[in-house]
Amino acid sequence: QKEVExxxxxxxxxxxxxxxxxxxxxxxxxxxxxxxxxxSGKSPELxxxxxxxxxxxxxxxxxxLNKASQYVSLLIRDSQPSDSATYLCAVSNAGKSTFGxxxxxxxxx
Amino acid sequence: xxxxxxxxxxxxxxxxxNVTLSCExxxxxxxxxxxxQDPGQGLRLIYYSQIVNDFQxxxxxxxxxxxxxxxxxxxxxxxxxxxxxxxxxxxxSSIDPGTSGPQETQYFGPGTRLLVL
Numbered sequence: 524q525k526e527v528e529x530x531x532x533x534x535x536x537x538x539x540x541x542x543x544x545x546x547x548x549x550x551x552x553x554x555x556x557x558x559x560x561x562x563s564g565k566s567p568e569l570x571x572x573x574x575x576x577x578x579x580x581x582x583x584x585x586x587x588l589n590k591a592s593q594y595v596s597l598l599i600r601d602s603q604p605s606d607s608a609t610y611l612c613a614v615s616n617a618g619k620s621t622f623g624x625x626x627x628x629x630x631x632x
Numbered sequence: 633x634x635x636x637x638x639x640x641x642x643x644x645x646x647x648x649x650n651v652t653l654s655c656e657x658x659x660x661x662x663x664x665x666x667x668x669q670d671p672g673q674g675l676r677l678i679y680y681s682q683i684v685n686d687f688q689x690x691x692x693x694x695x696x697x698x699x700x701x702x703x704x705x706x707x708x709x710x711x712x713x714x715x716x717x718x719x720x721x722x723x724x725s726s727i728d729p730g731t732s733g734p735q736e737t738q739y740f741g742p743g744t745r746l747l748v749l
Contacts, residue, residue: 527674554732566722566740567675574733611674615736618663618682618729619690624674 526550527614529623538632542599546612546623549593555615556588556595560608561625567611571597602630635659636741638723643746645710645717653708653744655723663729664706665738668692669720678721681706682729710746718748 530545544558555574559567571586573579573595579586585598595614599606609625636657645651657664663682667675677690681700695714700706710717721744728735 555736557737566743568740569737572734572737613738615732618726618736619677619680620665620736620738621677622667622674624672 524549525623526621527612527623529610529612529626531626533627533629535629535631536602538602538604538630540602540630542602542606542628542630544597544599544610544612544626544628546595546597546614547593548595548612548614548621550614550616550621551590551593553593553614553616556586557613557615557620558584558586558595558597559611559613559622561611562608570610599628602628604630604632606630636723636725636739638721638741638744640744641742643744644749645746646749648712650709650711651746653710653721653723653746655706655708655741656704657706657725657739657741658704659725659727659739660703661725661727661739662703663726664700665724665726666690666696666698666706666708667722667724669722675722678708680729717746720745 558570561567573586587596612623665680666678679698681687723741724738
């Protein structure tokens, strides 16, 4: 079992729809959780971080964390073609981050 | 401009050769990291350093070596012992790895693609 697992893709949604990306982790000591976006051939860039149970909203993005269930998710509302990318979930414990394999999202116009 | 630079953008290695990838940051971050990314996969940690003159092995350190003589620099050497080095190598840094929260956010350089001749 991988330490960080993301829902298998690719995920395809129409423009304007909600995209839902999921991530589960095995290390109960994990304290910080991150979502990065990676365009093809480019390096990852931070979308959201969350470290308290509940929801955190930033514009069209909402991160949800449930430490009891060891689950973190990212919702993208009003999806745009520019959101088409691979989304990486990262889980951190004492400064060491473990990344999932990513979910590739395609938003179709 | 503050940021992380990596060079070269592309690197070709001959069999039996050691090659060194450069990573420099002017963000005054304490921690630096090296990751390897293979096609269709996530990032795998090679080495990380939380302070100058100290570094730890990550999950796939075999065949790689690093040094951290300056806060700003964290070069990675791919040795001849690494039999399958073709990959996208990413360097990252973070402000303070010891405190949970936004300080653990990692900022990435543009990456180096290593190809074997």
